[in-house]
Amino acid sequence: xxxxxxxxxxxxxxxxxxxxxxxxxxxxxxxxxxxxxxxxxxxxxxxxxxxxxxxxxxxxxxxxxxxxxxxxxxxxxxxxxxxxxxxxxxxxxxxxxxxxxxxxxxxxxxxxxxxxxxxxxxxxxxxxxxxxxxxxxxxxxxxxxxxxxxxxxxxxxxxxxxxxxxxxxxxxxxxxxxxxxxxxxxxxxxxxxxxxxxxxxxxxxxxxxxxxxxxxxxxxxxxxxxxxxxxxxxxxxxxxxxxxxxxxxxxxxxxxxxxxxxxxxxxxxxxxxxxxxxxxxxxxxxxxxxxxxxxxxxxxxxxxxxxxxxxxxxxxxxxxxxxxxxxxxxxxxxxxxxxxxxxxxxxxxxxxxxxxxxxxxxxxxxxxxxxxxxxxxxxxxxxxxxxxxxxxxxxxxxxxxxxxxxxxxxxxxxxxxxxxxxxxxxxxxxxxxxxxxxxxxxxxxxxxxxxxxxxxxxxxxxxxxxxxxxxxxxxxxxxxxxxxxxxxxxxxxxxxxxxxxxxxxxxxxxxxxxxxxxxxxxxxxxxxxxxxxxxxxxxxxxxxxxxxxxxxxxxxxxxxxxxxxxxxxxxxxxxxxxxxxxxxxxxxxxxxxxxxxxxxxxx
Ligand code: F6R
Numbered sequence: 001x002x003x004x005x006x007x008x009x010x011x012x013x014x015x016x017x018x019x020x021x022x023x024x025x026x027x028x029x030x031x032x033x034x035x036x037x038x039x040x041x042x043x044x045x046x047x048x049x050x051x052x053x054x055x056x057x058x059x060x061x062x063x064x065x066x067x068x069x070x071x072x073x074x075x076x077x078x079x080x081x082x083x084x085x086x087x088x089x090x091x092x093x094x095x096x097x098x099x100x101x102x103x104x105x106x107x108x109x110x111x112x113x114x115x116x117x118x119x120x121x122x123x124x125x126x127x128x129x130x131x132x133x134x135x136x137x138x139x140x141x142x143x144x145x146x147x148x149x150x151x152x153x154x155x156x157x158x159x160x161x162x163x164x165x166x167x168x169x170x171x172x173x174x175x176x177x178x179x180x181x182x183x184x185x186x187x188x189x190x191x192x193x194x195x196x197x198x199x200x201x202x203x204x205x206x207x208x209x210x211x212x213x214x215x216x217x218x219x220x221x222x223x224x225x226x227x228x229x230x231x232x233x234x235x236x237x238x239x240x241x242x243x244x245x246x247x248x249x250x251x252x253x254x255x256x257x258x259x260x261x262x263x264x265x266x267x268x269x270x271x272x273x274x275x276x277x278x279x280x281x282x283x284x285x286x287x288x289x290x291x292x293x294x295x296x297x298x299x300x301x302x303x304x305x306x307x308x309x310x311x312x313x314x315x316x317x318x319x320x321x322x323x324x325x326x327x328x329x330x331x332x333x334x335x336x337x338x339x340x341x342x343x344x345x346x347x348x349x350x351x352x353x354x355x356x357x358x359x360x361x362x363x364x365x366x367x368x369x370x371x372x373x374x375x376x377x378x379x380x381x382x383x384x385x386x387x388x389x390x391x392x393x394x395x396x397x398x399x400x401x402x403x404x405x406x407x408x409x410x411x412x413x414x415x416x417x418x419x420x421x422x423x424x425x426x427x428x429x430x431x432x433x434x435x436x437x438x439x440x441x442x443x444x445x446x447x448x449x450x451x452x453x454x455x456x457x458x459x460x461x462x463x464x465x466x467x468x469x470x471x472x473x474x475x476x477x478x479x480x481x482x483x484x485x486x487x488x489x490x491x492x493x494x495x496x497x498x499x500x501x502x503x504x505x506x507x508x509x510x511x512x513x514x515x516x517x518x519x520x521x522x523x524x525x526x527x528x529x530x531x532x533x534x535x536x537x538x539x540x541x542x543x544x545x546x547x548x549x550x551x552x553x554x555x556x557x558x559x560x561x562x563x564x565x566x567x568x569x570x571x572x573x574x575x576x577x578x579x580x581x582x583x584x585x586x587x588x589x590x591x592x593x594x595x596x597x598x599x600x601x602x603x
Contacts, residue, residue: 001074001602002027002072002073002100002101002597002601003021003024003072003100003192004098004100004157004191005017005024005070005071005159005190006069006070006098006169007068007187007188008066008067008167008168008187008214008215009066009183009185009186010216011186012064012065012066013036013065013066013067014034016186016199021070021072023243024072026251026591026597027074027100027597027598027599028072028073028074028075029050029051029592030073030074030080031046031047031049031072031075031085032046032050032051032053032054032072032073033045033047033071034054034058035070035089035161036064036065036068037068038064039166042089042093042094042096042161043065045057045061046082046083046085047082047085048080048082068161069097069098069159069161070087071099074597076102076125076602077125078122078123084123084124086098086124087130088124088126088127088130091134092134094134094137094164096130096160096161097126097129098158099156099158100157100158100177100191101154101157101175101601102154103128103129103153103156104125106126106128109128109132109151109152113135116135118131118135125154129148136148137164139164141160141162141165141168141170142222142226143226145158145170145172149172149174149211150224155602156174156175157172157173157176157177157191158170160172168214169187170211170214171189171212172206172212173210174208175208175352176601177191177192177345177601178206178212179193179196179205180204181196181200182200182202182203182204182218182233183200183202187214187216187218188200189214191599192371192599193236193243194238194390194392197243197390198240201235201236202234203234203235204219204221204232204233205234205373205378206221207378208375209223210222210224211224234373236372242390243390243392249584250393250590251391251393251591252395252485253580253590255391255392255397256398256580258398259398259401260438260440260441261437262387262398263436263440265387266388266405267434268387269385270406270409275385276384276385276406276409279383280410280413282382283366283413285338286418287336288336288338289336289337290319290337290338291310291319292318292320292331292333292337292338292339292340292358293306293307293319293320294323294339294342295322295343296323296324296343296351296600297396297600298396298399298477298481299342299403300322300342301400301473301476301477301480302400302403302477303320304473305404305407305473305474306410306411307473308469308470308565309411309470309566310414313414313415313420313421313565314420315418316418321354323350323351324603326357326358327350331357331358331361334361334362335363337363338364339354339355339358339363339365340365340367340368341355341358341366341369342369342403342407343368343370344371344388344391344400345369345374345598346370346371347376347601348601349600349603353603355367355376356379359379364381365381366380366382366384367380367382367383367384368384368385368386368403368407369383369385370385370386370388372385384406384409386399386402386403387402388402392591393598394591394593394596394597394598395481395484395485397576404568404572405433408433409433412430429565432562432566433566435562436562436569436570439559439560439569440569442560443559443574444577446577450557450574450577451577453540454577454580454584457511458486458585458586460510460511462489462490462491462505462510463479463482463488463489463511463513464491464493464505464506464510464512464513464532465479465482465490465512465513465514465515465575466492466494466498466513466525466528466532467492467514467515467516468494468495468525470518470567470568471495471518471543472495473568474567474568474572474575475513475515476492477568477572478571478572478575478579479492480492482578482582484593485583485588486583486586486588487586487588487594495524495525496524496528498528499528499531503531506535506536507535507537510532510537511537511539512539513540513575513578514529514539514540515542515543515571516529516542516543516544517544517559517562517568517570518564520564522544526548533553533554537553539554540555542556542559543559543567543571544558544559559574
């Protein structure tokens with residue numbers, strides 16, 4: 001949600017900032033802007049629309065300067081417009097600010113500024129920061145920024161430039177991510193690693209209530225009391241290519257295709273001598289009376305899958321809660337509850353709040369996160385890392401799949417600790433999980449069939465996803481994937497629930513995607529399939545379909561044989577490809593769906 005970038009060094013800042021913004025565009029894309037420090041003034045260029053619009057605007061402008069900040073916006077306060085875009089300047093045009101987050105007390109701060117004769121130009125909550133910074137300016141941008149921070153309520157990652165402090169760039173944060181990258185050619189601030197990976201893999205993770213003072217040659221850190229602090233320089237292991245499309249038309253397709261490799265990497269991390277293996281081995285899983293999984297969106301759906309897996313393998317109660325609900329419901333968790341947080345970014349505001357709530361209530365928290373150094377990774381009692389690499393497409397694919405395999409590994413560890421599975425059952429499960437990357441690779445060879453089928457589905461106004469038990473869990477993900485990138489209305493239902501209301505929506509040529517990996521429940525789900533077909537629906541059947549013959553109303557995609565509990569790792573591949581190709585056929589901007597952004601750092 002909003003991406004910020006800043007650079008100070010020996011190169012021209014504009015191209016570096018524009019390149020960084022391109023990598024951050026997944027965080028917001030309704031407007032963008034940059035500010036460049038030019039000896040006696042700050043040039044600010046802003047533009048409504050995608051980054052390409054700002055790029056066109058900059059053509060022929062030749063902004064000169066080696067210090068700058070940039071922003072790509074996902075509007076929260078104030079419509080997408082030029083005036084509401086960042087960077088924001090104070091009234092005297094001496095300080096420029098980019099902000100990711102929400103300033104909750106911006107109205108009262110604005111009133112106080114207005115009482116002093118300072119009026120604001122935009123409708124944003126962010127401009128107040130630039131105006132306050134000029135108002136409180138004391139000759140030193142670090143102490144000024146701290147003074148401002150003490151007056152802000154809410155969340156913020158900030159980059160600041162001051163005309164009166166040439167040769168420095170300031171960054172500070174609370175509850176929103178910010179990294180500082182260092183390189184010989186200069187130093188960077190950024191919301192996320194891909195923005196700077198081409199220039200450096202050496203970063204500092206800024207913690208809450210810390211300030212970074214960047215010069216051309218170095219970085220110093222302070223706490224909000226203005227005291228100097230030391231921080232550890234970390235090395236990012238992601239390769240430069242991992243943040244590029246690599247010849248694919250969209251990041252989403254590239255990320256779908258990467259799944260065999262990242263699944264293998266994630267599985268290896270639970271077996272080889274790596275951090276995940278240690279974490280799993282060190283987990284004391286005795287004494288828990290229940291497990292609560294909390295997350296948002298697709299990560300929540302991964303939690304729903306895990307509920308079936310853990311309950312089935314470990315015979316232990318698992319509750320799954322949307323993090324946005326969990327945080328405000330005074331949840332029933334305590335020292336005997338294991339709370340699992342799942343998050344690709346590790347920065348989702350609701351999941352962070354759920355984590356803090358669980359910890360405050362004495363629960364042990366285990367996070368499953370993709371981004372090392374993220375808030376959730378740091379604040380959870382312990383953390384397993386998915387080895388998905390950077391995920392750029394807004395719709396998650398490979399991160400979801402790697403979350404599933406870590407959840408399977410965790411379930412097996414739990415089953416082992418509780419003695420819920422015999423050694424040979426445990427070994428069989430492990431062997432089955434090891435086959436998943438290969439099976440996923442074989443499914444990805446069916447791309448052409450899926451592409452053709454999807455092309456025939458672009459006209460549907462509404463598509464339903466049904467399944468029972470674990471198939472229902474993965475139906476939720478199929479439905480979310482489709483609606484977010486194709487804009488086709490979609491719902492997921494437990495197949496047995498259809499007749500309790502939803503079946504009234506089924507009419508001639510409605511499409512129903514039915515998941516049938518569950519042998520035990522195959523006939524039951526097939527009865528539901530018959531019910532919708534007899535009301536005119538067309539059905540795409542995904543799973544193991546013995547004896548089923550395709551016909552005009554029924555198409556099916558077979559999955560390789562697999563233990564039912566791990567079948568979501570296979571069915572989800574078909575669902576991802578289906579959504580992708582429907583959206584591609586509609587010619588939509590798949591990596592940046594309307595109204596959405598990756599890493600939802602606001603409530
Ligand atoms: C859907 C999607 C979102 C995220 C959700 C949580 O494709 O990507 O629903 O799963 O916003 O994000 P993380 O996992 O970063 O906490």
